[in-house]
Structure formats: structure tokens, C-alpha cells
Amino acid sequence: xxxxxxxxxxxxxxxxxxxxxxxxxxxxxxxxxxxxxxxxxxxxxxxxxxxxxxxxxxxxxxxxxxxxxxxxxxxxxxxxxxxxxxxxxxxxxxxxxxxxxxxxxxxxxxxxxxxxxxxxxxxxxxxxxxxxxxxxxxxxxxxxxxxxxxxxxxxxxxxxxxxxxxxxxxxxxxxxxxxxxxxxxxxxxxxxxxxxxxxxxxxxxxxxxxxxxxxxxxxxxxxxxxxxxxxxxxxxxxxxxxxxxxxxxxxxxxxxxxxxxxxxxxxxxxxxxxxxxxxxxxxxxxxxxxxxxxxxxxxxxxxxxxxxxxxxxxxxxxxxxxxxxxxxxxxxxxxxx
Amino acid sequence: xxxxxxxxxxxxxxxxxxxxxxxxxxxxxxxxxxxxxxxxxxxxxxxxxxxxxxxxxxxxxxxxxxxxxxxxxxxxxxxxxxxxxxxxxxxxxxxxxxxxxxxxxxxxxxxxxxxxxxxxxxxxxxxxxxxxxxxxxxxxxxxxxxxxxxxxxxxxxxxxxxxxxxxxxxxxxxxxxxxxxxxxxxxxxxxxxxxxxxxxxxxxxxxxxxxxxxxxxxxxxxxxxxxxxxxxxxxxxxxxxxxxxxxxxxxxxxxxxxxxxxxxxxxxxxxxxxxxxxxxxxxxxxxxxxxxxxxxxxxxxxxxxxxxxxxxxxxxxxxxxxxxxxxxxxxxxxxxx
Numbered sequence: 277x278x279x280x281x282x283x284x285x286x287x288x289x290x291x292x293x294x295x296x297x298x299x300x301x302x303x304x305x306x307x308x309x310x311x312x313x314x315x316x317x318x319x320x321x322x323x324x325x326x327x328x329x330x331x332x333x334x335x336x337x338x339x340x341x342x343x344x345x346x347x348x349x350x351x352x353x354x355x356x357x358x359x360x361x362x363x364x365x366x367x368x369x370x371x372x373x374x375x376x377x378x379x380x381x382x383x384x385x386x387x388x389x390x391x392x393x394x395x396x397x398x399x400x401x402x403x404x405x406x407x408x409x410x411x412x413x414x415x416x417x418x419x420x421x422x423x424x425x426x427x428x429x430x431x432x433x434x435x436x437x438x439x440x441x442x443x444x445x446x447x448x449x450x451x452x453x454x455x456x457x458x459x460x461x462x463x464x465x466x467x468x469x470x471x472x473x474x475x476x477x478x479x480x481x482x483x484x485x486x487x488x489x490x491x492x493x494x495x496x497x498x499x500x501x502x503x504x505x506x507x508x509x510x511x512x513x514x515x516x517x518x519x520x521x522x523x524x525x526x527x528x529x530x531x532x533x534x535x536x537x538x539x540x541x542x543x544x545x546x547x548x549x550x551x552x553x554x555x556x557x558x559x560x561x562x563x564x565x566x567x568x569x570x571x572x573x574x575x576x577x578x579x580x581x582x583x584x585x586x587x588x589x590x591x592x593x594x595x596x597x598x599x600x601x602x603x604x605x606x607x608x609x610x611x612x613x
Numbered sequence: 614x615x616x617x618x619x620x621x622x623x624x625x626x627x628x629x630x631x632x633x634x635x636x637x638x639x640x641x642x643x644x645x646x647x648x649x650x651x652x653x654x655x656x657x658x659x660x661x662x663x664x665x666x667x668x669x670x671x672x673x674x675x676x677x678x679x680x681x682x683x684x685x686x687x688x689x690x691x692x693x694x695x696x697x698x699x700x701x702x703x704x705x706x707x708x709x710x711x712x713x714x715x716x717x718x719x720x721x722x723x724x725x726x727x728x729x730x731x732x733x734x735x736x737x738x739x740x741x742x743x744x745x746x747x748x749x750x751x752x753x754x755x756x757x758x759x760x761x762x763x764x765x766x767x768x769x770x771x772x773x774x775x776x777x778x779x780x781x782x783x784x785x786x787x788x789x790x791x792x793x794x795x796x797x798x799x800x801x802x803x804x805x806x807x808x809x810x811x812x813x814x815x816x817x818x819x820x821x822x823x824x825x826x827x828x829x830x831x832x833x834x835x836x837x838x839x840x841x842x843x844x845x846x847x848x849x850x851x852x853x854x855x856x857x858x859x860x861x862x863x864x865x866x867x868x869x870x871x872x873x874x875x876x877x878x879x880x881x882x883x884x885x886x887x888x889x890x891x892x893x894x895x896x897x898x899x900x901x902x903x904x905x906x907x908x909x910x911x912x913x914x915x916x917x918x919x920x921x922x923x924x925x926x927x928x929x930x931x932x933x934x935x936x937x938x939x940x941x942x943x944x945x946x947x948x949x950x
Contacts, residue, residue, distance in 0.1 A: 332884075339884055340854075340884045340885075501879065504877060504879035504880070505877070505879075508879065517677075523879050523882045523883040524883065525883070526879050526880050526883065529877065529879075529880070532880055535876040535877060536876070536877050537874040537875065537876060537877065538874065538875070538876075538877040539872040539873070539874060539875075540841060540842070540866065540872060540873050540874065540875040541878060542838065542841035542842075542845065542860050542863050542866075543841070543863050543866070543869055544891075545860045545889060545890070545891040546860045546861065546862070546863065546891040546892065546893065547669075547676055547677045547891065547893065548677075548891060549890070549891040549892065549893055549896065550890070550891050551888060551889075551890040551891075552878075552882060552888070552889045552890070553882070553886070553887070553888045553889070553890075554881075554882040554883040554884065554885060554886040554887050554888075555883065555886065556883065556884065556886055559886065
């Protein structure tokens with residue numbers, strides 16, 4: 277696995293999606309493998325990560341990073357081996373996770389490395405999942421922004437997903453009531469049986485407001501919002517005074533151009549003294565090690581459950597983001613190369 | 614002024630407004646003056662306060678306090694003299710500010726007193742204005758929730774109003790660039806000439822977005838929001854990363870039933886890591902003295918300017934809230950009895 281391949285297969289963006297990126301927006305291109313220059317290294321990707329944020333990367337609207345250019349390699353996290361190095365900090369054989377893009381081989385100057393995978397028994401793919409970015413997102417989003425107190429009720433949307441399932445479990449570890457919102461009876465069962473939620477509700481079924489109220493008899497103190505849209509409108513109406521809303525994702529909205537309309541939130545925010553706060557994990561990069569240590573401890577103690585959904589082969593990449601937004605994955609979605 | 618009148622004129626709510634309370638929703642009723650029971654006192658109101666929050670008090674929709682009942686005395690702040698007392702903490706002649714309602718004489722058990730007016734040279738009406746509730750609102754809303762840093766840009770809506778004009782000045786005292794949003798050229802001039810704003814823009818003129826961008830060349834760090842609605846949509850688009858929005862009022866929306874629609878905010882909040890937080894001054898009641906001391910010091914130092922708009926006679930009360938929402942007042946609006 278540490279050999280440099282002859283050909284670099286790259287998933288490139290060939291058309292600008294208006295909403296969710298779909299197969300027609302991508303092509304797989306074969307290019308020669310580049311040589312690492314001074315201060316650079318070659319990373320042979322083993323797993324590509326599929327993340328909701330990639331919709332934003334592909335869109336030509338205001339975001340926290342510039343859009344992927346047309347004919348550019350799709351931006352995305354990956355996990356790989358260093359197979360050649362002229363970089364002082366990385367030697368051949370090191371395992372790294374970073375923004376290496378959706379391709380077989382990436383040239384990296386180290387600035388796109390998120391962390392080096394430590395030695396240990398955990399399977400490599402866990403570092404895209406339970407010990408990876410989504411879980412770090414859950415950790416800082418919930419504890420750093422949501423700040424739930426012991427005994428409070430935490431509601432999570434996309435509750436069975438990679439971030440959501442970790443939020444629910446971290447909420448439980450911190451003594452909260454955890455309530456998940458997810459789509460379909462299979463995922464509802466996964467939430468309560470595998471991820472330890474106290475209750476889970478199905479947003480695809482009728483009567484979400486009533487189901488949520490029944491699941492949250494003391495109201496909602498913290499809402500970890502991965503969806504926005506109508507689901508979040510429903511949760512907002514059930515927030516307690518002084519509640520906090522961690523805005524982490526907008527999976528429910530398929531296009532932001534033109535901006536979709538919804539009920540105005542300012543009055544609810546005012547009369548309930550809510551705090552609605554946006555969250556982007558990159559702001560916490562200096563503290564990843566701290567989160568990974570906590571997560572590894574909880575994993576070792578048996579407090580964290582984990583599901584992964586692995587697609588075999590780069591040919592699945594063009595449809596993977598759509599699959600994620602349609603909620604067809606059962607756990608953290610990755611592509612094995 | 615410390616005599617008990619024979620008749621108590623009360624402004625009562627006779628119809629439930631669908632939006633802004635107007636003259637047809639009120640009547641003035643004359644009733645006998647009640648006697649103070651054990652533990653109670655009579656307060657002879659001298660000034661009634663007119664506040665945006667009174668729209669919410671009159672409406673039959675969810676709020677932080679129950680609605681004023683039909684045929685009930687309109688809820689509102691007032692400032693008056695204690696003219697009879699069987700209350701252990703208040704003696705005849707004491708000057709008190711509290712939620713005494715829109716009437717000549719109130720029976721109070723002390724729980725509705727917000728503060729006792731200290732001895733001093735300031736005119737009595739100032740305790741409904743510059744040393745009163747709106748300024749305390751500005752103080753805690755800006756410094757406690759908005760938390761502007763030295764050199765940051767603070768934008769305020771209803772900038773020439775009672776709360777807004779104080780926010781702008783407190784922002785300046787704290788070393789910020791203060792930019793006001795107000796309606797009409799007369800108020801724009803008032804903002805920059807009387808209240809010390811660095812710039813002010815007219816939301817009634819065309820091109821608010823362009824005018825705001827020109828007034829905020831470094832973007833917006835803190836938005837003290839007294840309006841919500843389209844004005845706030847414009848400001849939100851110009852917030853800097855890490856910006857804070859203090860949601861203090863919703864003057865721009867005339868009815869919340871059904872909930873008005875607007876562009877969804879979650880994506881902007883997420884990608885800019887904004888903190889949007891609701892604020893109700895009652896939560897800070899234990900700390901009013903602290904704010905008044907700061908405000909009195911700044912007033913003595915000449916750092917605070919102040920305008921009041923006094924209506925003479927209780928007969929103006931039924932149209933006063935409408936006048937406030939139509940922006941016809943030039944400064945803190947009160948009614949002198």
C-alpha cells in the first residue's frame with residue numbers, strides 16, 4: 277500500500293450543480309502521478325470521506341472556502357499513506373488524514389494535513405469516522421457551542437449520521453436526555469438501539485411536532501442542527517427559554533440560490549432568549565488532539581457506538597454526495613480505493 | 614403631586630389588535646381609586662412610558678408574559694410618587710419606576726417596582742429615558758450580549774430611538790465605530806449630530822445595502838437588532854465572521870400571526886459562525902443599579918446625549934404605540950399625566 281501507482285484517478289467537477297451534486301456533475305479523469313517537490317510529499321489515498329459540506333464546496337455561492345473550480349479535483353477529506361516525501365515533518369509510511377481531495381494520489385505541502393493517525397489497534401477507516409472529523413465536529417459543536425448542562429434535553433437532526441450519532445452519544449455521556457430526529461423506521465431503530473438515544477422521531481412520518489413534543493416532555497435545551505429547514509422550524513418552536521441552537525449543517529435545503537424562504541425566527545429568538553450560533557470545525561483545528569483523546573477514552577470504555585458505510589471503488593464517488601443527502605447511508609459514508 | 618386623586622383614569626384594552634395597537638383598541642375608563650391593603654401602596658403616576666414591547670403585551674400570541682386581558686388596564690412602565698403606603702419598604706413621597714400600567718393611580722405590592730429613583734438633580738422623566746429602562750436595555754444588550762471589542766463596527770437599528778441612541782453612544786464610549794439605521798433624513802441627522810454616530814443610513818431611502826456597505830467599510834461585527842425584518846436581512850448579509858446579533862426588538866414586523874416569511878438565516882449563521890442571541894431586559898433585573906451607575910457617570914462626563922418626546926395628557930395614550938411604530942417620535946416617548 278506504500279507503492280506509488282502509475283496513474284492518478286481523479287474525481288473532477290465538470291459542471292456546477294444548482295443543488296445537490298449528482299453523477300452528471302463529475303467525471304473520473306486519469307492523469308500521470310506528479311513528483312513531490314522540495315517540501316512536498318505524495319499521499320496515496322486509501323479512503324475518501326463523503327461529507328455534507330462537499331455540497332457547499334461544489335456550489336458557486338458564498339461559503340467559508342472558495343468553490344471547487346470547474347475541471348478541478350473535488351475537494352474532500354481522505355486518509356492515506358505517505359508514499360514519497362521531501363517534507364521535513366513526514367516520512368514514508370506515515371498515515372495522515374487531510375484535505376487531499378478525491379483522487380488516488382495527492383501532492384501535499386503539509387498545510388492540508390488535519391492530523392497524523394496515531395499507532396494503535398483501531399481500524400484505519402475509524403479515523404474518518406469515530407476518531408475522525410465528524411466526531412471532532414460533534415465534540416466541539418456540542419460541548420463547545422451547545423454547552424449542555426447535566427439533565428438537559430439535547431435534540432439532534434440527522435441523528436443516525438456520522439456527526440449526529442456522535443452528538444447523541446456525547447450528550448448521553450454528559451448526562452443529558454438525547455433525542456434524535458432521523459428519516460425512516462430503520463434509522464429510528466438504529467438511533468435507540470445502536471446509538472443510545474433516549475428517543476428518536478421520524479421526520480418523514482406525519483406529526484413531527486407531536487412526536488417531538490412527546491419525546492421531549494421538558495422541552496428542548498440544546499438543538500444540534502444538521503438540517504435547517506422545516507425540521508428546524510419544528511424544533512425551534514419547542515425550545516426552552518435560554519436554549520441553544522448549534523448550526524452545523526443545512527442538509528434539508530437543496531439550493532440556496534435564490535435563498536429559500538421560511539418563517540422568520542427573530543421573535544422566537546428574542547422572547548425565548550435563544551442563542552443560535554454557527555459552527556465550522558476548522559476553527560478548532562488547534563484542539564483536535566484534545567477531542568481525539570476524549571473520544572478514544574470513551575471508545576475504549578465502550579461508551580461510543582459506531583456504524584460505517586463503505587463504498588468500494590472510486591467509481592462510486594460521483595453519486596456519493598447525492599446518496600448522503602438522500603439519507604441512504606447507514607453510518608459514516610466512505611469510499612475505499 | 615403627592616395627593617391621592619378622586620378618580621383613576623385607566624387606559625384599557627377593549628379589542629385585540631391584529632398588529633400594531635391603534636386608538637380603536639383602547640378606551641379611557643374612569644374608576645374610583647382603590648385603597649391600599651396591607652403590604653400594598655398607592656403610586657400616583659406622573660409619566661407613562663411608551664415602549665415597543667407593548668405591542669406584544671396587547672397581542673394574543675406567545676410572548677414572555679401573558680397578554681393583557683380584554684378590558685384590562687394596558688400594561689406599561691410608569692414613574693410616580695408613592696401617595697399612600699402600607700408597605701414596609703416604601704414610604705409616602707418615594708419616587709418609583711415600575712410596571713404600574715397606563716393609569717393615574719396603581720396599587721402595588723412592590724413586586725412590580727423596577728427601581729426607586731435616587732435623589733439627584735436629573736429631571737424625573739430621565740428615569741424613563743436616559744437613566745431608565747431603555748438605557749439599561751442598551752447597556753446590557755450591547756455589553757452583556759453583543760460584547761463589542763475596541764475598534765469593532767457596531768450597527769444599530771431604530772438608531773435614533775430610546776434604546777438605539779443609547780446603544781450607539783455606549784458603543785462609542787467603548788471605542789467602536791457606531792453606525793445607525795433610521796428612517797428619514799431628519800433622524801439620520803439626529804444620529805450623527807446629536808448621538809455621535811460615525812455614520813447613519815436611511816432605511817426608507819433606496820439602496821440600503823449599498824449605503825450600509827459604504828458606512829461599514831470593514832463589515833459589521835455587532836448588530837443590535839431592534840427591528841428584524843428586511844432591514845435585518847440586509848445587515849445579516851454584511852456581518853463579519855464571528856459577528857454577533859443582539860435580538861432586542863422586532864419593530865419591522867407588524868403582525869406575527871401568521872408568522873411572516875423571510876430568507877432563511879441558517880446558512881449565513883453557519884458559514885460566518887455568527888451568534889444570534891435573544892435578549893429580554895427582565896433577566897438583568899438584579900443588576901440594574903450597576904448599569905445606572907455607569908450611565909450616570911457617562912451622563913455627568915458629557916458622553917451621553919438624550920432626546921425625549923413628551924405627549925401631554927393621558928388622552929394621547931391610545932395612539933402612542935402606533936406613533937412609536939410609525940417612527941414619528943424624536944427620542945424617548947413618554948406621556949405626562
